Amino acid sequence: MHRTGELYGHFETLEQQKETATLGMWVFLVTEVLFFGGLFMTYTINRHAFSTAFGVGSNTLDLTLGGGNTVVLILSSLTMAMAVWSAQVGKVGWFGIFGKVRWVSIFLIATLVLGTVFLGVKVVEYKQKFDHHLVPGRGFDIRYRSEHPTASDNPKEIAAEKEELEKAFAKDPDINAHAQLYFSLYFGMTGLHALHMIVGAGLLLWLIKGSFAGRFTPQYNTPVEVVGLYWHFVDIVWIYLFPLLYLIDRHQ
Amino acid sequence: MSTTPPLPGHQMPHEDYLNATYGIRSWLLTTDHKRIALLYLGSVTVFFFIGGLLATMIRIHLLTPTGYLVTPETYNKLFTMHGVAMIFFFLIPSIPAVLGNFLIPLMIGAKDLAFPKINLLSWYIYLVGGSFVLYSFATGGLDTGWTFYTPLSSIYSNSAVTPAVIGIFINGFSSILTGLNFIVTIHTMRAPGMTWFRLPLFVWAHYATSLVMILGTPVIAITLLLAGLERMFHLGFFNPALGGDPILFQHLFWFYSHPAVYIMILPAMGVISEIIPTFARKPIFGYSFIAGSSIAIAVIGFLVWAHHMFVTGESVYAALTFSFLSYLVAIPSAVKVFNWTSTLYKGSISWDTPMIYAFGFIGLFLIGGLTGLFLACLGLDIHIHDTYFVVAHFHYIMVGGAVMGYVGGLHFWWPKITGRLYPEALARIAAVTLFVGFNLTFFPQFILGYLGMPRRYHTYPPEFQVLNVLSTAGASILALGYLLPMLYLTWSMRYGKVAGQNPWPATGLEWKTDSPPPTENFDVTPEVTWEPYDFQNRPDLGLTAGAPSLAPAHGDD
Amino acid sequence: MSEHIVSPKVYIVIFLALMVGTTATVWAAYQNFGQFNIVIALAIATFKATLVVLYFMHARYSPKRTQLVIVCSVFWLAIMLAMTLTDYDTRTPRDSRLAPPAISHLFRA
Amino acid sequence: MQSQLPFSPDQASNFAPHVDDLMLFITLICLFFAVAVTIAIIIFFFKYHRKSPDEVGVPIHGDSRLEAAWMIVPLILAMGMFGWGAVVYVDYRHAPADTLDVYVIGKQWMWKAQQPNGIKEINELHVPAGRDVRLILASEDVIHDFFVPAFRVKMDVVPGHYNTMWFRPTKPGRYHFFCSQYCGTNHALMGGWVTVMEPADYAAWLSGSSGAEANPVVAGEKLFAEKACVTCHVSNGTGRAPSLNGVYGANVLLADGSIVVADEAYIRESILQPNAKIVAHYQPLMPTFQGQLTEEQILALTAYIKSLQSQPVPATGAGIAPTTEKR
Numbered sequence A: 001m002h003r004t005g006e007l008y009g010h011f012e013t014l015e016q017q018k019e020t021a022t023l024g025m026w027v028f029l030v031t032e033v034l035f036f037g038g039l040f041m042t043y044t045i046n047r048h049a050f051s052t053a054f055g056v057g058s059n060t061l062d063l064t065l066g067g068g069n070t071v072v073l074i075l076s077s078l079t080m081a082m083a084v085w086s087a088q089v090g091k092v093g094w095f096g097i098f099g100k101v102r103w104v105s106i107f108l109i110a111t112l113v114l115g116t117v118f119l120g121v122k123v124v125e126y127k128q129k130f131d132h133h134l135v136p137g138r139g140f141d142i143r144y145r146s147e148h149p150t151a152s153d154n155p156k157e158i159a160a161e162k163e164e165l166e167k168a169f170a171k172d173p174d175i176n177a178h179a180q181l182y183f184s185l186y187f188g189m190t191g192l193h194a195l196h197m198i199v200g201a202g203l204l205l206w207l208i209k210g211s212f213a214g215r216f217t218p219q220y221n222t223p224v225e226v227v228g229l230y231w232h233f234v235d236i237v238w239i240y241l242f243p244l245l246y247l248i249d250r251h252q
Numbered sequence B: 001m002s003t004t005p006p007l008p009g010h011q012m013p014h015e016d017y018l019n020a021t022y023g024i025r026s027w028l029l030t031t032d033h034k035r036i037a038l039l040y041l042g043s044v045t046v047f048f049f050i051g052g053l054l055a056t057m058i059r060i061h062l063l064t065p066t067g068y069l070v071t072p073e074t075y076n077k078l079f080t081m082h083g084v085a086m087i088f089f090f091l092i093p094s095i096p097a098v099l100g101n102f103l104i105p106l107m108i109g110a111k112d113l114a115f116p117k118i119n120l121l122s123w124y125i126y127l128v129g130g131s132f133v134l135y136s137f138a139t140g141g142l143d144t145g146w147t148f149y150t151p152l153s154s155i156y157s158n159s160a161v162t163p164a165v166i167g168i169f170i171n172g173f174s175s176i177l178t179g180l181n182f183i184v185t186i187h188t189m190r191a192p193g194m195t196w197f198r199l200p201l202f203v204w205a206h207y208a209t210s211l212v213m214i215l216g217t218p219v220i221a222i223t224l225l226l227a228g229l230e231r232m233f234h235l236g237f238f239n240p241a242l243g244g245d246p247i248l249f250q251h252l253f254w255f256y257s258h259p260a261v262y263i264m265i266l267p268a269m270g271v272i273s274e275i276i277p278t279f280a281r282k283p284i285f286g287y288s289f290i291a292g293s294s295i296a297i298a299v300i301g302f303l304v305w306a307h308h309m310f311v312t313g314e315s316v317y318a319a320l321t322f323s324f325l326s327y328l329v330a331i332p333s334a335v336k337v338f339n340w341t342s343t344l345y346k347g348s349i350s351w352d353t354p355m356i357y358a359f360g361f362i363g364l365f366l367i368g369g370l371t372g373l374f375l376a377c378l379g380l381d382i383h384i385h386d387t388y389f390v391v392a393h394f395h396y397i398m399v400g401g402a403v404m405g406y407v408g409g410l411h412f413w414w415p416k417i418t419g420r421l422y423p424e425a426l427a428r429i430a431a432v433t434l435f436v437g438f439n440l441t442f443f444p445q446f447i448l449g450y451l452g453m454p455r456r457y458h459t460y461p462p463e464f465q466v467l468n469v470l471s472t473a474g475a476s477i478l479a480l481g482y483l484l485p486m487l488y489l490t491w492s493m494r495y496g497k498v499a500g501q502n503p504w505p506a507t508g509l510e511w512k513t514d515s516p517p518p519t520e521n522f523d524v525t526p527e528v529t530w531e532p533y534d535f536q537n538r539p540d541l542g543l544t545a546g547a548p549s550l551a552p553a554h555g556d557d
Numbered sequence C: 001m002s003e004h005i006v007s008p009k010v011y012i013v014i015f016l017a018l019m020v021g022t023t024a025t026v027w028a029a030y031q032n033f034g035q036f037n038i039v040i041a042l043a044i045a046t047f048k049a050t051l052v053v054l055y056f057m058h059a060r061y062s063p064k065r066t067q068l069v070i071v072c073s074v075f076w077l078a079i080m081l082a083m084t085l086t087d088y089d090t091r092t093p094r095d096s097r098l099a100p101p102a103i104s105h106l107f108r109a
Numbered sequence D: 001m002q003s004q005l006p007f008s009p010d011q012a013s014n015f016a017p018h019v020d021d022l023m024l025f026i027t028l029i030c031l032f033f034a035v036a037v038t039i040a041i042i043i044f045f046f047k048y049h050r051k052s053p054d055e056v057g058v059p060i061h062g063d064s065r066l067e068a069a070w071m072i073v074p075l076i077l078a079m080g081m082f083g084w085g086a087v088v089y090v091d092y093r094h095a096p097a098d099t100l101d102v103y104v105i106g107k108q109w110m111w112k113a114q115q116p117n118g119i120k121e122i123n124e125l126h127v128p129a130g131r132d133v134r135l136i137l138a139s140e141d142v143i144h145d146f147f148v149p150a151f152r153v154k155m156d157v158v159p160g161h162y163n164t165m166w167f168r169p170t171k172p173g174r175y176h177f178f179c180s181q182y183c184g185t186n187h188a189l190m191g192g193w194v195t196v197m198e199p200a201d202y203a204a205w206l207s208g209s210s211g212a213e214a215n216p217v218v219a220g221e222k223l224f225a226e227k228a229c230v231t232c233h234v235s236n237g238t239g240r241a242p243s244l245n246g247v248y249g250a251n252v253l254l255a256d257g258s259i260v261v262a263d264e265a266y267i268r269e270s271i272l273q274p275n276a277k278i279v280a281h282y283q284p285l286m287p288t289f290q291g292q293l294t295e296e297q298i299l300a301l302t303a304y305i306k307s308l309q310s311q312p313v314p315a316t317g318a319g320i321a322p323t324t325e326k327r
Ligand code: HEA
Pocket: B147, B261, B262, B264, B265, B307, B308, B326, B327, B329, B330, B331, B333, B334, B335, B337, B365, B366, B368, B369, B370, B372, B373, B375, B376, B377, B381, B384, B385, B386, B390, B393, B394, B397, B398, B402, D029, D033, D034, D073, D074, D075, D077, D078
């Protein structure tokens, strides 16, 4: 295809091109909704059937990390939205030794940093689950942590966990298998979400490069806008994942 | 033979999309929707060939009650690989990715699809998915049935399930991207004057198909991903031993796979809706009803999936709901059949090959669709579920319907694609052969099914032998019927008569450019000022005689 | 070009609302509402998601067509969830899910 | 009794006539539409055949009344099919009170049934005519499906779920049952026979066989399990040893190329001196049972092996079939 400036040859106008790209991204997001939807379906049916096990599994998650990550991700959505805005108005600012920098670059970098923080925290959480033998597979053992406490563990917490597990086993003797189901879903859902974040981070890098090259102007900022849509969508998925995974039976 | 004189007045255009550039690279890196369509044509044909070969082996094996050819394991692999190759890698991409890709931009007066690079990408994704599946076929095959029911597929099967599942997962994205591209293209790339209700019905059908593709395919992708993960890491979503539920897999699977049957039939219906008015030379009867019924099928089609699960122990209420909705989806199909038939009334009907395929389609789709009503009937499905009745039902629709539509469409647009005509007499013979062979193959299977022969049986009680032999006999005629078009269509690419812009003539925008079209499709962006399928007010078609002397009898619109 | 530019003020207000929502879900999770815990959690999540879609993703200012696309996605998700649940929720107890067959030991000779 | 459709299996349960009537009803409606459309097409095809090459058809764009008619009429008929089908189905899914309950377990690739008094059967099911029978279905591995064409009933056997199905056999006789949910390699062999007996015969059969040891076949079956014969002699031939289904009276091809007739003597020898005659394609794995079985037990085992006649005939796949040939 021949390109003239930012207009691809098979479009008549920039406006048509932008409309097309945005609609394309929206339609893509629809497919994403249903893609995650299959997982949510699996989650629903299993949570329905094994509510005790899901509660037990959920209570092993670290609420501070999860909640903190929620804040980080929402903040990154804000910076992403601001990036779109700065591209639309073409705002430029002075940044000391860096000189004149476009705000869109700043906000994109901020988004990328926040996204990376999110992924970093996720790594920490996954590591914990590994240490506690909560990764589905042969070694999975929901009791492992309460039976092998480490020096850094709070003895009171461990005792509480032990008690909770006793009760759960009394209710559901197969709790180990069913809790494993919870963790399969936990890793499946957060893993898929993280994968989307990684793809998003790649797109952000590409945008940042473009923004330093001055590609995004008030006339042409479709890529920022479209990637923004994607980033917000990933945020929305997390908005659901957080209560569904972290907040089951917390009141007990 | 090699120097067929061009028809008077017709000459191959000077430069077209085929000869604009040369070399392998210019094909493998093309973003031209027409070339990508041809890439797809080649690759789906390969899979059709593989699927057909496997089908032939199935039929030979079933000649005798104890099985003639292969071991039970191998037989199970034959029908599984046959189903997988035919459904996921032949029929789902066939009409959309070949004819749809080629024609949608032409029909709406665009230079290309909205996202040409994504279009190419989706072909490559198809190839990658296809390679995984072929790898699975080559290294131990696949014996789960095309439905991959758990826990057989996720725990018990010893065959190469994992690569196959990965392959179908990957291939799903090809389908999604194609659907996405079509939807966006139809929304934003229409030429001036090409309003929604001037769109050819082929485009409407593809719009509906694309809806199903983008709304359904992601679900099968995630489902197979979960089943694959379960197989690899023993996660237990669908494994009752670990608390999972095998029925959940079926819900998720059919949430896609029932609508997917409309991915296969809707485009074929679109083809028929183009062929019939062209060869009856009159506007299609009830344009808006046909257009609307495509959308209705796509939407209602999403509400019926659990009719595949009537005897799984599904709740009775759910069964009643799904049966009821399955009958509703028959109504828009009925609307189409009746409108096509009415279009013939007072037409000027020619017996060209595409028209013969269209008649074949109506007849066979009718039988296939009507037998769907037997299956949707709760009381009856208890008896005929998972028997050869089901096999006959879906082959009538998919082979008799969709494949007939595809082959008919290939003939109809062949002159546009290649610039040359196929040999007419041979083509008619092939069409009739296919029709006869098809019925002989699959009609006996209805009877077999009602008599109680279960499907996926490598051996069967001897009382079923006669009907099986009939079916195998039919299949050999059928194979011959497919061989013919493959040969003469290839032949005609080089030696066929030059077709000219509009050989039939037909009314669509695609016929207003050269055959084969130039790379940019139209020299100037066309402006549409006529209604669809209007032969009366189109002097450019050169039909001077007009209608027989009857007052133009308009309906109520 | 009829582009609508949302002002940063709106973005910040929405961000704050989202923070409030997050706090609210966590708070609600620690209360015992019985059956309604999950309902409340999902209601808050949906509220938050709606804000993101409407403002961060500009759906409020988008053409009808885009809004239709969004509605479709939600609608189809609802079809999948609701109709599958019609099966699960109306099964008779005996047909419901159990551990591996409790009677099979009878046949292990 | 009801008239039978020309292409239908035996009618042997209360559901069979209903399902056949339903079939007839739907077939007639569908035939009507199929014939009507086909005739219309054929008539139009010839009547409006193009007379001159540049002739055009009459432009008729549509007719809303017609459209309405052909939406509403099929809809009404479809509701008829739905309603009738629903009635039969709801009946089928709600077993009457006071049924005779038989447990049926499917596993790759055999069926086991247990009668109310504890009698077990493999790939066989005995039921009395005229009595409401309910099968409680469970699976040990994958999904199977219990299908009796002559009864017009089937139900999936799903691991992790109990499904039930019921029917009232109406006609004594022996009817095929099949596994009709694909379940792996020997899905096609996973079938057997339902024997419908007069109630008196059924009672006699029950008590006859419940006297366990009194009935040599039953005793043999028990031994066959106890002495672990089943672990190698899997009924469908997938085990390390040949399937014994139908072996009695058949010609057996031996490893040395000779052929023997499997009579009582041969079976006895096979049990006591297994390595004397090795079946072709099999390894001499079988341990000797000399000194471990009483004569009575050997008789019982032989009787049991003789009774294994009615099993489905295995296919000729390598490693699957016993290399036996029926005369
Ligand atoms: C292109 C593919 C395709 C299409 C279009 C259809 C269309 C339909 N199918 Fe089919 N079907 C399959 C492919 C397809 N099917 C496959 C592959 C399977 C098996 C999967 C497997 O298990 O491997 C299957 C299985 C299947 C089952 C499950 C059977 C079982 O396993 O027990 C059922 C049950 O309801 C069913 C019903 C229908 C119905 C009601 C339609 C309707 O859409 C048909 C509508 C059309 C008409 C009705 C004809 C036109 C109407 C008239 C002329 C008017 C008269 C009408 C009335 C009186 C109402 N199909």
